[in-house]
Amino acid sequence: MLSLKKYLTEGLLQFTILLSLIGVRVDVDTYLTSQLPPLREIILGPSSAYTQTQFHNLRNTLDGYGIHPKSIDLDNYFTARRLLSQVRALDRFQVPTTEVNAWLVHRDPEGSVSGSQPSSGLALESSSGLQDVTGPDNGVRESETEQGFSEDLEDLGAVAPPVSGDLTKEDIDLIDILWRQDIDLGAGREIFDYSHRQKEQDVDKELRDGAEQEDAWPGEGAEALARNLLVDGETGESFPAQFPADISSITEAVPSESEPPGLQNNLLSPLLTGTESPFDLEQQWQDLMSIMEMQAMEVNTSTSEILYDAPPGDPLSTNYSLAPNTPINQNVSLHQASLGGCSQDFSLFSPEVESLPVAGSSTLLPLVPSNSTSLNSTFGSTNLAGLFFPPQLNGTANDTAGPELPDPLGGLLDEAMLDEISLMDLAIEEGFNPVQASQLEEEFDSDSGLSLDSSHSPSSLSSSEGSSSSSSSSSSSSSSSSSSSTSSSASSSFSEEGAVGYSSDSETLDLEEAEGAVGYQPEYSKFCRMSYQDPAQLSCLPYLEHVGHNHTYNMAPSALDSADLPPPSTLKKGSKEKQADFLDKQMSRDEHRARAMKIPFTNDKIINLPVEEFNELLSKYQLSEAQLSLIRDIRRRGKNKMAAQNCRKRKLDTILNLERDVEDLQRDKARLLREKVEFLRSLRQMKQKVQSLYQEVFGRLRDENGRPYSPSQYALQYAGDGSVLLIPRTLADQQARRQERKPKDRRK
DNA sequence: GATTCGTGTCATGGC
């Protein structure tokens, strides 16, 4: 142990200094605490841990540009788009990927930092409480307390790629593949994690703690260190029991005697293991997606303090946020993204909420100064550890949240926040922008039930209106047929909307045609209906001027001749003539034709009379063939015109109804999301209660000598009849494993 | 001048 300590402290220090000299930022504290093969690998040989980041640095920051990565003009290659996309990505759910963003920071002698998009970087971390950077590499950046951005970048593992920039794309891709292989081989990434640099002064303390533990439990502590504290080389997570086969040994190695009685989170909970299997990854992932959606929304809607000042144990603000300066962001997100096996760490305990802290807290192991933290974190990485409490409730909470257990959901659960979350979720999914979402929220709050202001929509008549208009269309024909003796009454018997109203009765000053022309726009129709009795009032309705389309493209030239408007010189002859001229303009093409052809009855009649009456009407007059043809065309076009108007109105109503349906569905979805969060919260509370009870009961148990039972050796098991049994932990672990396999087999 | 919107018209198919 002593030699190892010496080796670590001296060799690693030298190595770190060496790397600092070449500009490579290395975090070694994680390895100091976990003492893992990756550390030796890193120290003894060319570490893929460095090169991989450099490769990513090359790939990610240079984007294939053939520039030297140390170029001072690197700003030109940190495109604004990248940062912008990251910032934008804050408001949406991000499925963790293996992407590593490496940043090269150049500091000129004046202490200013030339990095990519400094403004963005500063903005990103403006509200973050950056932890002071202390470490052997601080000599390079002594005066950068004001350079939050550079720290920010360094938090992400800023390195100075030693590779020349003349790599081709293929080279970079190959390098990346090798890099990924290095990941799988266990190359630690903690060296790039700021959080592990933060407390380098605790390294020795950790080592001392390890020594003390060794003293405390001769053989057991060493066993824990040597066997249990397996660190995932990729994530740096200390996970003693990633594999079910090791569970028993891990359980035995749990050094629980040093734990406070209230922190025995490694205890097996028979209540929970059966219901929440760590292998139920699919469901867990779905739930996780939902929670992460909300988290993403929270990230979007809340200030960056949640992002950056969140306690490291907060899973939601650490694992999936893209805040570049969140200390554990990189580490944990990498962990989550690339380590498939760690999905087992999606703990048995409220997988949606507590799974992430398991991993997160593991990565935080070096941060925790207390002697029990490493144990808690270690347990948190095990399948057994998360049975009751997520590790952040124990280990992480020690150094971050204080006495109170941090709520993994944090402020997510505030009602207002939940509403916002739901709305933002809607915004995300529906493609709304946040402004639209907020508008939607306002409408929800107003309980209007509609996002579209129907009163403002000229076509927002209810579907009943639409149907009534349609029905009135048919009824209008019958009514007009019954009152066919009054030529001008047909239009007034039409529907209120005017959508079906086709009235081109020139004897009623042809104003009704204007009404019919405006169709189903109720405002127009109402105006017209109010004023059509007095044609002069139309002069104050300039928007009606365009109503009377003069589609003469298919008009017979002979008909047009007589229907041509008088020359402009004749317009200035008085108000009556002006009115006549105006009304003339309002006349439809067919009316002009009918007038030209001297049709003895109105177009209204032509169009709206039933067939029988229409034929009867035709038989009353001696009409030429041209006149008959025109009349039939007028009737056909008029009916089709009304049909078209009705069709458009129906189409519009359909769209509006669909919109309403979508809004209803959005509301339902938001409500369901809120309910889900509530259920999760209550579930977590219940689990906490169970855990408390368990610990209380277990803590009161005494053996025949009056000594408390060791949680590492015994566990409580709840029998089906309500009784509680004290059984050896190995037996409990076996039962737990059996229960874990059951859902797996069931799924098969 | 291009685009959008409202409207009219035609062709077509169903009832």
Add this chain to the structure above:
DNA sequence: TCGCCATGACACGAA
């Protein structure tokens, strides 16, 4: 078969 209706497509005018 005829009449009516619905609807897509197109054209036109106005903004």
